[in-house]
Amino acid sequence: MKVVSIGFLLMVFFSRALAQPAHQTPKTATYRNPVIAGDFADPSVIRVGDTYYAVGTSSEWAPAYPIYTSRDLVNWTYVGPVFTSLPEWTMGSYWAPELFHRNGIFYVYYTARRKSDKHSYIGVASTHDLRKGFTDHGVLLEWTSEAIDAFVLEDQGKLYITWKAYGLDKGKAIEILGAELASDGLKVTGKEFTLVTAERNTWEAGGAEGQALFKHGRYFYMTYSGNTCCGANCNYQVGLARAEKLRGPWEKYAGNPVLVGDDAWKCPGHGTVVTTPDNRYFYLHHAYNGTDFIFTGRQGVLSELVWDEKTQWPVFRNGTSTPVQAESPTQRLQQHEPNIAIDFKKPVSNARWVWDVSLPKPEFSVAGGTLQLQSTGSGTSGNFLGLVLEKGSYTFSAVVTPQSDVLQSISLYGDAGNALGLGVRKGTLELWQVKEGVRQVVKSLPLPATTAAVRLQVKSRVGRFYDFSWSTEGGKPEPLTPNPVDGAYLPRWDRAPRIGLSVSGEKPGHGAVRSLLLQYD
Numbered sequence: 444m445k446v447v448s449i450g451f452l453l454m455v456f457f458s459r460a461l462a463q464p465a466h467q468t469p470k471t472a473t474y475r476n477p478v479i480a481g482d483f484a485d486p487s488v489i490r491v492g493d494t495y496y497a498v499g500t501s502s503e504w505a506p507a508y509p510i511y512t513s514r515d516l517v518n519w520t521y522v523g524p525v526f527t528s529l530p531e532w533t534m535g536s537y538w539a540p541e542l543f544h545r546n547g548i549f550y551v552y553y554t555a556r557r558k559s560d561k562h563s564y565i566g567v568a569s570t571h572d573l574r575k576g577f578t579d580h581g582v583l584l585e586w587t588s589e590a591i592d593a594f595v596l597e598d599q600g601k602l603y604i605t606w607k608a609y610g611l612d613k614g615k616a617i618e619i620l621g622a623e624l625a626s627d628g629l630k631v632t633g634k635e636f637t638l639v640t641a642e643r644n645t646w647e648a649g650g651a652e653g654q655a656l657f658k659h660g661r662y663f664y665m666t667y668s669g670n671t672c673c674g675a676n677c678n679y680q681v682g683l684a685r686a687e688k689l690r691g692p693w694e695k696y697a698g699n700p701v702l703v704g705d706d707a708w709k710c711p712g713h714g715t716v717v718t719t720p721d722n723r724y725f726y727l728h729h730a731y732n733g734t735d736f737i738f739t740g741r742q743g744v745l746s747e748l749v750w751d752e753k754t755q756w757p758v759f760r761n762g763t764s765t766p767v768q769a770e771s772p773t774q775r776l777q778q779h780e781p782n783i784a785i786d787f788k789k790p791v792s793n794a795r796w797v798w799d800v801s802l803p804k805p806e807f808s809v810a811g812g813t814l815q816l817q818s819t820g821s822g823t824s825g826n827f828l829g830l831v832l833e834k835g836s837y838t839f840s841a842v843v844t845p846q847s848d849v850l851q852s853i854s855l856y857g858d859a860g861n862a863l864g865l866g867v868r869k870g871t872l873e874l875w876q877v878k879e880g881v882r883q884v885v886k887s888l889p890l891p892a893t894t895a896a897v898r899l900q901v902k903s904r905v906g907r908f909y910d911f912s913w914s915t916e917g918g919k920p921e922p923l924t925p926n927p928v929d930g931a932y933l934p935r936w937d938r939a940p941r942i943g944l945s946v947s948g949e950k951p952g953h954g955a956v957r958s959l960l961l962q963y964d
Contacts, residue, residue, distance in 0.1 A: 471770055472776060473768050478516065478745045478777075481832055483741070484538075484740065485592075486499045486713075486715070488542070488715050489715075490720075497511045498540045498542050499743065500937075502537060502935075503801060507529055507537045508525035509521065510525060515771065515773040521795055522574055525573075526579070534555075535800055537554070539653070539713070540553040543595045543596075547571060548628075550569045551567070552595055554591040557585075562588060564590050567579075583630070584622075586606070587611075589608075590608060594655055603624060604631065605621040605654055606620055607653075617641040619652070619654050620635045620637055620638065636690050638654070639665070647682070649671050651667050663688075664716075665685065665686075668681050671710075673710075673741070674936050680704070682696065682699035683699060683701055685756070701763060707732075707767050708732065708733060708744060709732075710730060711728055711764075714726050715727060724749070724757065727743060728743075728744060738835045740939030745769075747761065781834070794830065795830065799827060799858065802859065813955040816946045816956065817951065818952045818954070820951045822947065823859070824854070824859055824861075824862040825854065825864075826947065827856045829856055829941030832942055836903060836906070836963065836964040837902075838901070838961075839903070839960070840959065841944060841957075842896055845890070845894060845896075846869065846955060847868065848949075849947065849954055850866040850946070851867055851956065852873075852945045852947070853866075853900070854942075854943060855941075856941050857933040857935050861877060861933055863930055865923065866947075871888070873886075874886040874911055874928075888923070897915060900912045901942075944956060
């Protein structure tokens with residue numbers, strides 16, 4: 444029998460004890476911005492129980508106002524749009540929707556441009572189940588030349604709406620106004636009152652907008668945004684104000700602006716504040732990615748607010764810029780798969796299609812293992828069906844069966860007058876662009892009329908420079924041009940381009956797309 448000494452056993456015991464910490468602190472889960480990737484400006488977020496809902500601007504894209512849901516603020520799932528059919532009174536500029544929940548009813552207070560006078564005003568819609576869409580109740584608020592950026596809250600059992608006013612009234616300072624609503628939230632009943640006024644010769648010189656109000660202690664607090672929201676010359680920033688009573692007087696924070704742009708995230712602003720079940724405060728807002736910038740649009744980002752108990756003002760936990768990475772609201776890991784691969788021989792489940800809101804909804808169907816997108820026989824950019832881009836560097840390709848009467852293209856689409864694409868019809872390949880409404884063929888190549896399938900491909904660099912190539916199915920890609928095509932003209936002022944498919948031809952017809960692949964670098 445082998446005898447083990449007491450000394451040896453003690454040595455083993457202590458060596459193992461020293462190898463293990465006295466107590467193991469769990470690692471803190473973190474998230475990286477964006478939390479809702481791609482063009483998702485002016486986000487509004489609410490929490491109902493343990494579930495969060497967010498909605499954002501769709502601008503000139505349909506369907507109007509995308510809705511997302513989450514259990515942790517960092518992993519979001521697309522639910523659907525607010526409107527599958529556009530409200531009859533509207534024609535475009537689908538901006539700044541605000542969610543509100545009361546007594547089991549979801550409301551959305553949204554900005555849109557009215558057909559009759561092309562002015563932007565505030566409408567309201569409601570539903571008991573936002574997964575089934577909203578019922579529109581028409582225009583809620585019109586005010587001088589424009590009323591935008593609604594925010595609704597409850598105070599002592601009464602409902603109030605706030606909005607940005609006088610943005611288009613020359614010689615008048617921009618103000619954030621408020622008024623009482625009817626108990627059902629569908630009508631303005633009270634006289635307007637002023638909350639804050641934009642100050643000239645300050646960081647608010649470009650205006651004040653995108654306000655969100657919340658209560659903490661004895662104060663109402665407001666986040667609001669100022670300066671230029673959009674485009675390559677934006678300089679958007681965020682400020683704070685507070686008041687003991689909703690009607691004021693409102694005091695602006697002496698340290699404004701409290702959130703500004705940096706190299707990682709540019710022009711932050713226009714969001715709403717939501718509290719977690721454990722009473723942490725998070726601001727879901729938008730900002731431009733510092734690398735991809737206007738080519739992927741204003742993306743949904745998350746910044747945490749914490750409280751300075753001495754001054755009773757909130758401060759952003761990670762400083763005055765949007766965090767690249769920060770502590771998550773929960774211990775759940777952030778997970779997201781942005782790539783999209785579709786074989787139309789199989790059921791399609793992960794394509795969130797969008798299209799130009801100013802044009803009729805594209806007609807398309809899946810039959811015979813192909814996506815059949817109809818051509819209307821008109822339009823310089825063709826009939827376009829697109830996808831939201833989450834990053835600027837990616838490869839997008841589609842395998843198509845050439846048709847005689849229509850040109851099938853992979854296309855980058857800014858609007859009907861600004862697009863870029865590579866197309867194929869029987870016997871021809873065509874690299875084309877539309878700039879300010881003028882169509883030009885950049886390059887054309889002959890193709891054997893017997894070619895059964897062609898893979899069209901574009902490789903994007905930071906969303907601006909595009910390398911187009913083509914191949915027969917299974918063949919090696921052949922470039923169309925020696926140098927990348929510059930798409931600097933594609934982003935519109937308040938929105939990013941979409942990638943997708945277009946079909947055009949002198950006569951009505953349809954394309955036949957077998958598969959597509961969107962893969963990010």
